[in-house]
Amino acid sequence: MNTNINEVLNSVTKLNAHKANTYSPLALAYIGDGVYELFVRTHVLAKGNMPVNKxxxxxxxxxxxxxxxxxxxxxxxxxxxxxxxxxxRGRNAKSISAPKNADITEYRHATGLEALIGYLYIEGKIDRIQEIIEYGFQSL
Structure with a gap:
């Protein structure tokens, strides 16, 4: 991935003034979901130009x-x-909403991953997020 994503994420995060562990696991998952999506879209775009539907x-x-x-x-x-x-903590958090297209175990594990990404984002550890996601993508 390109370091530009790091620059963008680092420049917009004013959350660093707060300690990441003061947020609930679901709040961490909320922001982590958006950050993860940005990394995924960047990863897909880096594969080359293709139709948007693809x-x-x-x-x-x-x-x-x-x-x-x-x-x-x-x-x-x-x-x-x-x-x-x-x-x-993210995995064990109890969400009010139920998953639409996944079983509850998958949903909880996904929430745990998103919480981790949110935590690292708030802590300003963008390089660590990238390292974890790239390792996972290579292994999928």
């Missing part, structure tokens, strides 16, 4: 809960103790 389908495959749950398991043993705690 890009959307490729992105959708990586953003769905099943793919995020697989990524959760792929990166789990590559995390620091602190990151692992955030991942598990």
């Amino acid at each position: 890009m959307h389908k490729a992105s959708r495959e990586l953003v769905r809960a099943g793919a995020q749950a697989k990524l959760y398991h792929l990166v789990e043993d590559k995390l620091t103790e602190e990151e692992l705690q955030v991942l598990k």
Whole structure:
């Protein structure tokens, strides 16, 4: 991935004034979902110019809960103790909404991954997000 995404993400985050661990796991997952989507779209776009419908389908495959749950398991043993705690807090968070296209276990694992990404984003650790996501994409 291009370092430009890091520059963009670092420049817009004013959240660094707050400690990431002060946010609820679902709040972390909320922002992590958006950050993850940006990384996915950047990853798909980097594969070359193609029709937008094709890009959307490729992105959708990586953003769905099943793919995020697989990524959760792929990166789990590559995390620091602190990151692992955030991942598990996100996984164990009880959401009011039910998943539409995934079973509850996949949905919870996806939420854990999103919470981790949100946590790292708020902490300003964009390079670490990129490292984790790229490792997962290479292994998928």
